[in-house]
Amino acid sequence: MTTNNIHFKKILTTWTDPTFISKLFFSFGFFTLSLIINYYAVRYATVNAGEPIGDLILNILPKIDTTFIHEKLASILQTITALILVCNPKLINFTLRAVGVLVLTRAVFINLTFLGLPQDSVPLQSFYTYGGDLFFSGHVALAFMIALIFWNIPKIKYLYLIISLGMGIEVLVGHYHYSIDVFAAPFITYGIFILSKKLFKEDAYALEKDTRELR
Amino acid sequence: MTIQTIFDVCVSVTLSLLLVAIFNDDQILNLLIILGQGHFLISYLYTHKAGKMNSLFRKKFFGLGFIVLGICLYVFKHQEHLNLLAFFTGVLFIFHYYNDELKIQGIKRYRFFVLGSLASMLAFSGVYANKLFNFSSPLLYILSIASLLVFFYFSYLAVGIRKNIGNNAFVYVLFFTFLNWAIPTLLISIPSVSVYQIFGFIILFHYFRWYIYYANIFKDTREPLYFYLKTIFNIHFLLIALYVQHVLMKYSTYLVFIFNPIFFYGWTIMHILLSVRKNDY
Numbered sequence: 001m002t003t004n005n006i007h008f009k010k011i012l013t014t015w016t017d018p019t020f021i022s023k024l025f026f027s028f029g030f031f032t033l034s035l036i037i038n039y040y041a042v043r044y045a046t047v048n049a050g051e052p053i054g055d056l057i058l059n060i061l062p063k064i065d066t067t068f069i070h071e072k073l074a075s076i077l078q079t080i081t082a083l084i085l086v087c088n089p090k091l092i093n094f095t096l097r098a099v100g101v102l103v104l105t106r107a108v109f110i111n112l113t114f115l116g117l118p119q120d121s122v123p124l125q126s127f128y129t130y131g132g133d134l135f136f137s138g139h140v141a142l143a144f145m146i147a148l149i150f151w152n153i154p155k156i157k158y159l160y161l162i163i164s165l166g167m168g169i170e171v172l173v174g175h176y177h178y179s180i181d182v183f184a185a186p187f188i189t190y191g192i193f194i195l196s197k198k199l200f201k202e203d204a205y206a207l208e209k210d211t212r213e214l215r
Numbered sequence: 216m217t218i219q220t221i222f223d224v225c226v227s228v229t230l231s232l233l234l235v236a237i238f239n240d241d242q243i244l245n246l247l248i249i250l251g252q253g254h255f256l257i258s259y260l261y262t263h264k265a266g267k268m269n270s271l272f273r274k275k276f277f278g279l280g281f282i283v284l285g286i287c288l289y290v291f292k293h294q295e296h297l298n299l300l301a302f303f304t305g306v307l308f309i310f311h312y313y314n315d316e317l318k319i320q321g322i323k324r325y326r327f328f329v330l331g332s333l334a335s336m337l338a339f340s341g342v343y344a345n346k347l348f349n350f351s352s353p354l355l356y357i358l359s360i361a362s363l364l365v366f367f368y369f370s371y372l373a374v375g376i377r378k379n380i381g382n383n384a385f386v387y388v389l390f391f392t393f394l395n396w397a398i399p400t401l402l403i404s405i406p407s408v409s410v411y412q413i414f415g416f417i418i419l420f421h422y423f424r425w426y427i428y429y430a431n432i433f434k435d436t437r438e439p440l441y442f443y444l445k446t447i448f449n450i451h452f453l454l455i456a457l458y459v460q461h462v463l464m465k466y467s468t469y470l471v472f473i474f475n476p477i478f479f480y481g482w483t484i485m486h487i488l489l490s491v492r493k494n495d496y
Contacts, residue, residue, distance in 0.1 A: 018263065025446070026453070029456045032456035032460055
């Protein structure tokens, strides 16, 4: 049996394991719940947003319309991430839970201080964002979190590190975020990743074991 | 009929009546969809656990899925046929719920039991036609009389096997089939009862009967009971969260294939046709 066949068989075995499926229901539910809480949090933050404040980098960078990257490319990346996870199902539970914790933490942070939207910012409004949800950048944080999850698989790690960096540049150039939102995101995300590993020990162990096997 | 059976049926009836009494029609429908999808998922999961999700099952699933999806998409575009789809699904469900109730009771099956499900389907088709289409022609009463005649013939045949199945099972089968004629016939003459309350009661009763049935099977076995209860919780936690997301995203995402009533009827038809047991006939 070839290596690919063995890997495919392992994927199929995981997807057909009733215990895994039962756990996945909870993880997906937790993740969806975090999105629902985020929905109300971003709207509350935007409604209460204060005045714009000065920013060293935004003052230098001219505003460029990056709507396509901010919206469409982000959706494409979500799909690619989902496909990667479908092919590595043992990582799904930890990923959904860690991302859920990230979203919940951000939902709290964006409402601790009511930052005003950056000058000349055109807020994009969707289920996930409403414009006034600033500190910290979700686009940067999410990509960095995926990079941390796949840290033991160099190709995926570097891909998402580049995406995270690219998102950071994009949101600054598009004047969607202040520079502190972007620069703080990786540090906060790392803290949430470590916290998630402690909260979800069993899934974190599976993450460590399986990403080393996949290397 | 044991004390356990009486208790289980009473709990199911009480919970179902309570839920249809406190919620309005739209809420009942949404509740049925959420609990229904949970019921289907648990059914597929345990079918898989029992090793029955073989190649034949998968072929049936996808083959049927294509046909049902086509029908649902057609009705989605031509919403004037929605009530017809609801009617067809509702009547087909009676066949499913009747046979499942006898299975839960552990009653030995005979071929002529299909007459019992036929009597039930005829009676319920009358009340559904009345409520869904405001149908009140004499045909309605002909359906009820036909149902009663089929019930009489069914009872005549059941007397012949009374000794084989035992008195308790005999009484339960007759009483249950009689109720399936009497209740829908009575409800035709109560205009204040809506079709969703009738759907709601029957379907919720069916769900609760199955949940309690499996809980009774697992109650003396720690690990399977724990897995079962955890899975029920996880599935419904997910479905409620997804439903809320569906509402917040203004019913415009892929979740419409799960929570829209038209597609839910499709999932129901699939579940019913895939859960037909050869041993029941």
